[in-house]
Amino acid sequence: MDFPPYLATMPMHAITEIHGEPGLLERFRLEIAAFDEVARDRLTAALDLAAELHGDDRRVREPYLNHLLRVAIRMMHHYQVRDVDVIVAGLLHDAVEDHPDELAGVGAADPTAAALATLAARFGPRVARLVGAVTNPEYDPARDRNAQYREHVAASLDREPWARVIKVSDFTDNGVGVVYTIGPKVARSAAKYRPLVPVFRDLIGRPDTPLSAPVKRHIFAQLDLAEERFSAILDRPN
Numbered sequence: 001m002d003f004p005p006y007l008a009t010m011p012m013h014a015i016t017e018i019h020g021e022p023g024l025l026e027r028f029r030l031e032i033a034a035f036d037e038v039a040r041d042r043l044t045a046a047l048d049l050a051a052e053l054h055g056d057d058r059r060v061r062e063p064y065l066n067h068l069l070r071v072a073i074r075m076m077h078h079y080q081v082r083d084v085d086v087i088v089a090g091l092l093h094d095a096v097e098d099h100p101d102e103l104a105g106v107g108a109a110d111p112t113a114a115a116l117a118t119l120a121a122r123f124g125p126r127v128a129r130l131v132g133a134v135t136n137p138e139y140d141p142a143r144d145r146n147a148q149y150r151e152h153v154a155a156s157l158d159r160e161p162w163a164r165v166i167k168v169s170d171f172t173d174n175g176v177g178v179v180y181t182i183g184p185k186v187a188r189s190a191a192k193y194r195p196l197v198p199v200f201r202d203l204i205g206r207p208d209t210p211l212s213a214p215v216k217r218h219i220f221a222q223l224d225l226a227e228e229r230f231s232a233i234l235d236r237p238n
Contacts, residue, residue, distance in 0.1 A: 001023075003019060007026060007030065008027065010027075012074065013177060016066055016070070020066075021065060024065075031077055039084045043087060043091070046087075047091055049091075049095070050065060050095065053103070054094070054098070054099070060181055060182060071169045072087050075165060079169065079215050080211075080215060081165060083162065085123075085130065086162050086166060088123050089131050089163075090169060090170075095119070096116055103119065104117070116135075119131055130163050133160040134166055146192050161208045162210060164204060165210070165211065168203070171193065175189075175223075176226045178190055178229055178233065186233060190229070190233040194227070197223050200219075201220065204223075
């Protein structure tokens with residue numbers, strides 16, 4: 001497939017709409033060209049595993065892999081992340097939550113712990129730790145699920161500055177990208193994610209969050225845009 005020479009500067013959702021998964025894969029290849037061979041091999045191995053695990057998964061109108069690619073590309077391009085462990089963890093950030101049995105093998109006493117151990121063996125303990133920080137736990141069915149999600153995000157990211165970078169890219173794809181969702185999920189997603197905007201403002205603004213001042217300003221602008229979109233969805237007059 002032929003891609004335009006300006007693919008490297010196109011917004012990711014524009015690539016998704018026009019070129020689909022092949023376009024995002026090509027954009028990913030363009031981004032990792034700046035890394036050395038060893039890093040490219042690790043990043044490609046993580047992408048291959050993500051594609052294998054999520055091969056049958058869908059996000060409303062698109063393959064789930066598109067989301068994982070956008071999360072990783074955003075970190076490399078917009079956040080200027082060059083830490084390979086962080087990008088690998090971004091590609092695999094939903095692997096343990098969504099596919100623990102495929103990673104750990106059916107029958108593990110603790111599938112989450114076993115899946116994280118598998119990631120540690122394949123990509124190193126730091127990658128596993130970062131993925132663990134953005135993996136949702138089992139929630140108490142007697143309590144509000146969204147409230148528990150917000151509590152988990154705030155607590156787990158408080159301890160892991162680099163995990164904040166992964167999660168805010170994930171949040172941007174889900175929150176700013178809510179306008180690319182259709183059906184009842186639009187309002188559900190807006191209600192779930194809107195209370196996280198101030199949480200991310202605090203986390204990203206902290207001195208130990210390992211991003212430059214211009215990148216932080218970019219993220220704050222994206223949080224503003226997410227809030228505008230949530231308001232348009234949730235605050236419409238009756």
